[in-house]
Structure formats: C-alpha cells, structure tokens
Amino acid sequence: MDTTFHPLLSACFLLATSLATVHSSISTPLGVHPLDEKYFASEVIKCKDGSKAFTRQRLNDNFCDCVDGTDEPGTSACPMGKFYCRNLGSTPQFIFSSRVNDRVCDCCDGSDENDGSIRCPNTCVMGGNVLYQSDRSFSFSTNNDHSSVSDVGNIYVKETKKGKNLDDLIQKLKGADNPSALPHRLRAGFPDVPKVRWI
Numbered sequence: 001m002d003t004t005f006h007p008l009l010s011a012c013f014l015l016a017t018s019l020a021t022v023h024s025s026i027s028t029p030l031g032v033h034p035l036d037e038k039y040f041a042s043e044v045i046k047c048k049d050g051s052k053a054f055t056r057q058r059l060n061d062n063f064c065d066c067v068d069g070t071d072e073p074g075t076s077a078c079p080m081g082k083f084y085c086r087n088l089g090s091t092p093q094f095i096f097s098s099r100v101n102d103r104v105c106d107c108c109d110g111s112d113e114n115d116g117s118i119r120c121p122n123t124c125v126m127g128g129n130v131l132y133q134s135d136r137s138f139s140f141s142t143n144n145d146h147s148s149v150s151d152v153g154n155i156y157v158k159e160t161k162k163g164k165n166l167d168d169l170i171q172k173l174k175g176a177d178n179p180s181a182l183p184h185r186l187r188a189g190f191p192d193v194p195k196v197r198w199i
Helices: 005-026 161-174 180-191
Strands: 043-046 053-056 083-086 092-098 130-133 141-144 148-152 154-157
Touching: none
Parallel strands: none
Antiparallel strands: 043 053, 083 092, 130 154, 141 148
16 A cells, blocks of 8 residues: 555544534534524523523533523523524424423424434424324443333324314304304413403
8 A cells, every 4th residue: 555645644643633623613612593503602601581691511401500591502501591493494483491302303403303212204294284203211221331212102193283282172162143242252262371351
C-alpha cells in the first residue's frame, strides 16, 4: 500500500469528524420553534422570564433550570415547558412538555418521542390523523452487555376532533326549539368550559 495514502486518509477522517462536531454544536435543539433558533444559538442562554442564565450544555439535559421551561424545550423536565412539533408535511404545533416521551406519538412526525423507547411512524403526509400508541409492555433483553428495546404497538386512526365536535354542536343547536334550553345545550357541547352565568 502507498505510504501517502495513510496521511491522506487521516486528514479526511480528521476533517469529517471536525465538521460533524461543528454541525452538532450549532444544530437546532429538539422542540425549538424555527423563530427561536437564534435565541438558542449563543453559548450562554437566558431564561425567557429573565430569572437565570444557563450554558448551552445544560439545554435539554433533563433538569429544569428555568421555571418557564426555556432550558428544556425537548424534554418533559419542566412542567411549564412547551415542545414544538415541526410536522413537516402537515401543520406545526406546540404541545405541553409533559407529553414528550410519554409513549404516545402526539406529533405526526414523531419528534416528541425521542428517547428511543417507542418508534413513531411519520404520518404528516397522511394529514397527521393517525395516532400511534404502544399498548403492550416493552421487552428488554441484554445479550453480551448490549441492551435492546423492542416494542409492538398499534396504530389507531383517530377522528378529526374539530369536525366531529362541530357536527355534534350543530345537531344539538338544531334541536334547541326551546330558547331556555340553549345554554344547557351549549354547555353540553363544551364540557371542559366552566359554567357561565347566563343573563
């Protein structure tokens, strides 16, 4: 083998690893909205509520440093945190951080389940109306100090909640011949809304 080949190979390897390191150090943290990417690009980041500052190494480290959840956009460590689902091919959305790594695929791109305990199929191109949830226990096996996780789950097609609730509400309102029954019928269409005093 040619002796000039080894230094060339070493140089290529060194270049590739340095580029990978630079790319990983400036990549967008998980759960961050694209408009906030610059906010998280600096080495020292302030909590959005102004209470503290933290280093980039403490970002998404599964420990809540900021009360508002600024430092944990990609984990469920902070109760006040929000996770941004990019959902390429569908509608982007924010979900509560408590839904991150809960074994239910809330984002149609599966980005909210990033700890490797469940694999979420990307359903964004299908309109994002498929819910994947693991309904079986995980089986762990250790062979020669290598751990593996296997999951057998189900894919459920969920109804579009907006359309179903709107149709139900229209049907309830059509049956409201008695004006005094209207507040009750409206209340039945929105069970999570606290009672309102009608005047």
